[in-house]
Amino acid sequence: MEAAASALAIAQACLITAKGLYDILDKYRNATTTITAIHAETTAVAASVQLLQHILQDPKNADLVQQRFEVLPDLQRNFVVAIASLEMVLACLDSEIERLHHGFGSGGYLGKRVRARLLWRESSMKDLLQTLRGQHSAIFSVVQCFQM
Numbered sequence: 001m002e003a004a005a006s007a008l009a010i011a012q013a014c015l016i017t018a019k020g021l022y023d024i025l026d027k028y029r030n031a032t033t034t035i036t037a038i039h040a041e042t043t044a045v046a047a048s049v050q051l052l053q054h055i056l057q058d059p060k061n062a063d064l065v066q067q068r069f070e071v072l073p074d075l076q077r078n079f080v081v082a083i084a085s086l087e088m089v090l091a092c093l094d095s096e097i098e099r100l101h102h103g104f105g106s107g108g109y110l111g112k113r114v115r116a117r118l119l120w121r122e123s124s125m126k127d128l129l130q131t132l133r134g135q136h137s138a139i140f141s142v143v144q145c146f147q148m
Contacts, residue, residue: 003065007049010049010087014043014049014086015046021038021039024097027100034129038129041133041136042132044136045086048136052146055146064146065146068146075145078141079142082139093132096124
């Protein structure tokens with residue numbers, strides 16, 4: 001089922017992003033609260049998406065899934081939008097994490113220019129956290145529709 005495969009891909013992407021966040025946590029001590037919050041939210045999203053994937057793949061739920069998608073056409077659209085939005089948020093997070101990894105020079109030294117840019121990016125990271133929370137709510141709403 002295509003929906004289950006999409007959910008699995010997103011769950012894997014969440015876990016990769018969470019690992020990237022964990023890897024930079026000790027290097028950015030001034031941003032530990034934000035990094036920890038994004039890490040926790042990313043891990044929670046992965047769990048919700050894995051639950052959704054289980055619901056979609058479980059043969060016992062095949063009729064239920066098909067029925068819900070037929071009866072509630074918006075449910076399928078919302079699922080597709082939530083997955084696509086999560087992909088975009090995770091891509092932005094991955095890009096930011098990659099930038100943060102490369103911010104350190106040889107020997108783990110963080111230059112003044114990079115430090116100044118990181119202060120500016122704190123608001124971007126908080127925006128990504130809020131967006132991730134919103135997408136988590138959307139995914140969880142889809143899960144709840146299948147559990148009703």
